[in-house]
Amino acid sequence: MNVLFMGRWDLAGAYLANRFLSEGHTACWITGEDQRALWHPRLRGSIYRGTFGAQQIAPILTSNRIDTVVFLTGALRENAPGAAYESCIPALAALLEALREHRVQTFVYLSSVELGYGGALTPLQADLAAGELYCQAHQSHFGLPLLIARLGYVYAPVPPGDMGYTGALLARMARGEPVTCPCSAGDCVDVIHAEDAAAALYDLVLVRAAGRYLVVTGHPVPLAEYFACLGRVAGCEPDVTWQAQRPTLPPGDFDPRPLQLATGWIPTHLFAQDGADTLGRALAMPASAPSGAPRPVRVPLARLRAWLARHAPLRTLGETLLLFAATSLLLRFGKDVSDLKYVDIRLMFVALTACCYGGEMGVLAVVLASLSYLYSLAASYVDTAYLLYSVDTWLPFVVYAVTGSVLGYIVNRRREDTDALRRRYDLLEEKYRRVEALQTETQDLKNRLQQQLLNTKHSFGDLYRIVLELDAQQPEQLLQRGIGVVQQVLECEKAAVYYVDVPAGCARLLTCSPALEGSAPAVLGLAELERLRLAFRRGGLFVNTGLLADHPDLAAPVWYDGQPYAFVAAYDIAPDKFTTYYQDLFRVVVSLLEKNLLRALSYEKARRSERCVAGTALLKPEAFAEKLALLRGEGGRALCRFTLGRVQPPAGLDAAAVGRALGGMIRKTDYMGQDETGGYAVILTNTPPEQAEELAVRFARAGFHWEVVPS
Template sequence: MAGKLNEKVLLTGRQVFWQDTLQRLFAKEGWDFYVLTKDFPAPEEVFRIHNVPVVLYVLDSQAEPKSWAPELNEILAMCREHGVRRFYLLESLEMPEARLELSEKIASAWRGGEMTVSFLRLPEVYGPGAAPEDGLAADWLEASQRGESRTGFMETEEKREFLYADDGAYAIFRTIARDFAGESLDIVTGQPVSAKELARTIGEVTGKPLSLSVSEASFGGRLPDSSLVRAEIGWSPRYSLKDGLAMAYEALQDEGESWQRSARRDRRINQLRGWKEKLVPYAENLAGALLMVIVAYFQGGTTVNPAVYFDLNFAYIGAMGILYGKGQSLIAMVFSSVILLGVLLRAGANAVALMYMPEHLLHFVAYLFVAVVTGYFADARAFERQSNEWHAEQARERYDFLRSLYDECVVVKDRLYRQIVNSDDSIGRLYRIIRSLDSVATENLFTQAAGVTTQVMGVEDIAVYVLSKDGYYLRQKVRKGRLAFQQPRSLRVEEHDYLKNLIAEKNVYVNRELVKDTPDLAAPILYQGEAIGVVELFGLDFNKWSLYHQNLFSITMRLISASMGRAYQYEAEAQDKRYYSGTRILREEAFREILQELMERRRLQGEMPLGILKVSREGRSCEELDSICGKVTRNEDFLGEHQGGIYILLPDADEKVCNMVMERLAREGVTAVREEKML
């Protein structure tokens, strides 16, 4: 058996810092929690897809009404359209009186029908994650931590309420979980404080007294009676103001310390990386110079290798130029020149005479040439790499721009696709609805006929009747909606002109004259060209009286009739498998199926009395028992075997009807008792 579906709640409006706390609480209690944002998917799609029964709207108390009034109206309209059961408007007790009255006036205009609108008024909420702009408590707490001063309030005993985030989230959950449907509820702690008390408490928590400069502003706020919220939802605050501020301050300290540690680590890493990038080339250049000195020492005081007759300083200069460019190659050229000069002087050359010896001057010039050439090519390649990186970055930006355009197009495409697929007359939606008619069980089909018709036609009140075999009476099989429950359980055909014409002509009936106690639309269910039942619609909206909806209703009835025909044919062919031969007594499996279908019908209707009587056989055969029971039961009642016994299943029968059937059976000598445990 499938588990119970999770309850659903949707949060929309202003984003608040305690939103995650609220979401975690609902998730912990097994609720599906959705947050409506301004980006995709569109609000209309969220309501259409998730079918949310409860909506929370957080009003932006700091914004002007022109910024939130249109959105509030739009959300309320969608709630009404998509069958939202409860709408809660979360307001701040610190809002100006005029704005509070305006918001409640807008929301109250949408009251009515099945949707209730309630106002939840909260004081200033504080806690971990709150920013200075989220309220006075968070602002003063951060000011105290930093040793800053704040503007205080006139020295009066005015007081206001403060609510810890966890307490506020739990109060909201309790309100929704208890299905509160009152007009308004003030979620207050009953522990207001003055400005002096708040500043003193913050100083005690932080260990740093808060400096306040007096201003003429008013500190006090509305102070509703806290006993009402306790009586309505059984809630009281768990944390005192000092405890809540202590936890908020601890989170603020942890956040600050974490940020400082991260900043110090990043600075240290960046400094090390910068030093490495600057110092490594010089270190390698110096190491290369020392290597050349060592090589000259082991080669007998010369930089020229005697085996290949090649000056290794050229390799050293070229390596620096290729690796790091012209700057390092010139430094390497200077080191090489110094080494060469030292080698020549050690060999007995005169420093002044060297300036006049062409072979030595050409050697120094060759060093310079190698340094410039290798450095030039290295710098050219570095410039080329930078150019390529720049072009790659430009290409990446263009790609990201095109990708964003593509994603936006996909979003629009998906949105339009869902609008088309989920529109009232889309083939996809009709197919998904009509697919539930793929059944060969007649009782299930009557139930599905009601469900299918309500979805296709967008109505709430429907009654499905089955025609008696003699064609004189209509017996109600399924009903849904308040108006349908007011209709009689049986209808005599000859007493209603619309029924006589509908059954004779087999067309859709439209109550154009608005005749009292007559359905707005009605149509027959046909089998082999004859009416076997009637579907009636009540309480149609004005826009559902169009010719389009009449044709849609007619097509739906044809589909239902086709499915009913297949079910009747199957039942006729499976007669021996479903019933004991020559009787109306269902075999156990078929009886169990009928019981499940009627239970499903009761879930659809919301209310349908169902009677089950256990019949004592007392040695009677199935034929004898069928004959006796057939005299005292209706055509729509069922007789079947279950767990070795014989039971009578009485749809839409209350205790009075069950007692009447038992009395009739007793007069025939058959004992029957009610069976409650099977329901």
């Protein structure tokens, strides 16, 4: 992509520009600042400084083939409420006018979450809001692909003067000055690391998102905690005056879920965890040079050197001519020196020039030396025609030519070898830099993934807590806890567990969440189970992607002896919980529930002789009382609706006969046994006491008297 940034220096924009350039995209920047660079010095991009109108911006868009535009507003977003400011509307108007004739894929307008706060807007925020409205008007009338990103406070390991509002507060506290806050101490703000903000904006641009997004972490901190952190870093107790004029957003409204659904972005830095460390490093950094600092003045000699460096052939030619002039002077004033009679100064000039500058200048030196030799002969009144007919006079020219050509060839050959070695070195250096960049990127990805694992709600510590919570010996208690775990993991209010009665061809409700009490069907017929059973046989997980009515959104089976013993169902889950991540997480939770449930059932089966009356399935009084206590639930909430009743069998029936008779009248999800009085009692699960008359008729047909016991 070819990205154009426009506006004054912006911390979030600087990190975003570095991200684009590091990923191989091209970037340019239009700014009114004199010296600052938006990106890292090692990165390359074009900078246009000055005030530009629409007519000047249009050629920049065309020549750079701009397809993405980012308008920077850090001077408004991150400025103090009463500070002097420069309106962004003139520059924005010129840019949008130029974009009418130049189509782009995305136009990003960086805004602030403070526009959603209560109370009256400050002049800076009003200017920022006017920019939003201006962009939206162009979106409606000219089809501008607009992306408005509202950011919270941005921080990063940069000098406080570059950190906007947070840096200004930090600097004031470090100087021991009091600060004023227009909000109250209980209000919350969302502080985001510039690296996370850049990653979110980069992902939004890649997916060509449009609309308005909150670029926040979703982990707001109270302002009292925010100022306390700044005070700890500054080494002083914060002196804050709370004006309570502008309430911020409620904590739940700092919601990054639309952003995460669009891009899959997750923040890797949280202010509550690493904010103090980052701000401490920022406070220790030296202040950056002001944007209006004067440029260094170059002296004329330095300018000449720079010009000669850009024109190397002219410099070489000039040095050769200077050397020839020195040779001519030496020949003229050295005629009377007897020692120089045995030295050929012209040959020395040719050899020296060829060795220093190569074959091209060597040939020029041969020509100059030959002309000098001819001039000396003419000055000695030697007839030039003599040179043409006397072969002996050709020897100096031949020596000059051979010396210049041979030495020039050797020097050129060595230079070519040196250039080849330099190219190989540059290639190796480029490969090394790529490998180093790849290593740095890999290390950065590793650190980010590690931080994501630490920051995500479903970390290994959370899974360990789930394992401990599902460690129970009683199946009823285990199912009740499993419902709570499923609700926490999927963030839903409706979940249930059904027992699969294969011989009866139905599923019976075992337990459910409070939101489903009274509305969850006690029995599911075979028609409702068919889709679930088919999904269980194929992949082990039912996902209601077809949004079928009367079906759970997610369901997973619990297997026992090769048959589905039960299944866990979740209802009314959020759309973002249908992802593969949450499906796998739900599968893991159900597998943990299955493992512990099988262990609990095996434990009960092994203790059957201890818990039941000999030769029957009737629970002993202690075991029956334990089941009743479990069904009544933990914390006063019943595991499920149930009806407790006493049963008077016909005269003459022993315990074995009573057990066989009751076993034929109750379901597999019900319980029968002896109560504390020694009489027979039955617990009918998911059966309201209002059905007492129907229950009495059912038991009366078998000769039993039924009486409801208040539970």
